[in-house]
Amino acid sequence: MVLTLYKLDASPPVRAVYMTIEALNLSDVQYIDTNLFKGEHLTEEFIQMNPQHTIPTLKEDDFVIWDSHAICGYLIAKYGKDDSLYPTEPKQRAIIDQRLHFDSGVLFPAIRGTLEPILFHGQKYIKDEDIVKINSAYTLIEKFFTAPWLAGDELTLADICCVSSISTLNEIVPINGSLYPNLLAWLERCSNEDICKKGNEPGLLQIRQMLKSKLE
Ligand SMILES: N[C@@H](CCC(=O)N[C@@H](CS)C(=O)NCC(=O)O)C(=O)O
Structure with a gap:
């Protein structure tokens, strides 16, 4: 059984998968750089594997799954010693899932909407409307906390996906x-x-450097 992760270190959802791999102590993963800046995710071969042409994409023999949340959930279910990162108890699971959907529906779109024009289309400043969106995401998530971690007293997949x-x-x-x-x-x-x-940190530093070089 060979696990292959198509990745780019700077990508936030890829970093969530990296953190899950670290938490699960998985050592046998093969990494394939997929340079979005060179369109390596738009080749016929990549699109045949993942028609949504996104990274992270995980391949395990003939099985292919994409979307960081789905990938992390799969890795925990298949390789976790227990379910502590993604508890199966229905209420705990529901709270974590809510945070994961918040990540997909609010946090990641705020990142993508802000960074895509800067990293791919030569925009040299951060738009005011993007700053408003980001602050409103902060305002929402600030009120989610009732314990040290995002979904309670223990670190879970909710923390991993949202912190990236x-x-x-x-x-x-x-x-x-x-x-x-x-x-x-x-x-x-x-x-x-x-x-x-x-x-998370190495890819985050790359994002910091990219932003520094692209913004005026
Ligand atoms: N919700 C997805 C988002 C994946 C995503 O949009 N990744 C970006 C890189 S950060 C990408 O692959 N963009 C290329 C494209 O959409 O064509 C996840 O969590 O994996």
Whole structure:
């Protein structure tokens, strides 16, 4: 059984999969760089594998799955020693799923909408409307916290998927700790975790450098 991950280190959803791989201690993964800037995700071969042409995409023998949330859930179900990262207890699972859908529906679109014109189309500034969207995402997630972690007392897949997005948004619009104290404290808590240092930080630094070079 061979696990292959199509990836680009700077991509936030790829970083969520990296963190899950770290948390599960999976060592036998083959990584294939898929350079979006060179259109490597738009080849006939890639589209045949993933018609949505997104990274991360995971291949395990003949089985192909894409979308970071689906990939991470699969890896935990298949390779996790237990279900602690993604509990099967219905209420705990529902709370985590809500956070994952918030990531897909609110956080990632805010990243993509802001960064795509800058990274791919030569825009040299951050639009005011994107800053408004990012701050409104911060305002929403700030109120989700009732415990140290995003879905309760333990670190779960909700933290893994949302921190890759929130740490990226923080590079675009730094989180104001007096407006969003829970969010900033949580980001710091996540950043101190080994899985985040190994799985998230290197790609995040690449995003920081890209933004520095593209913005005036
Ligand atoms: N919801 C997806 C988002 C994946 C996504 O849009 N990835 C971007 C890179 S960060 C991509 O592959 N863009 C190329 C494209 O959409 O054609 C996930 O969580 O995996």
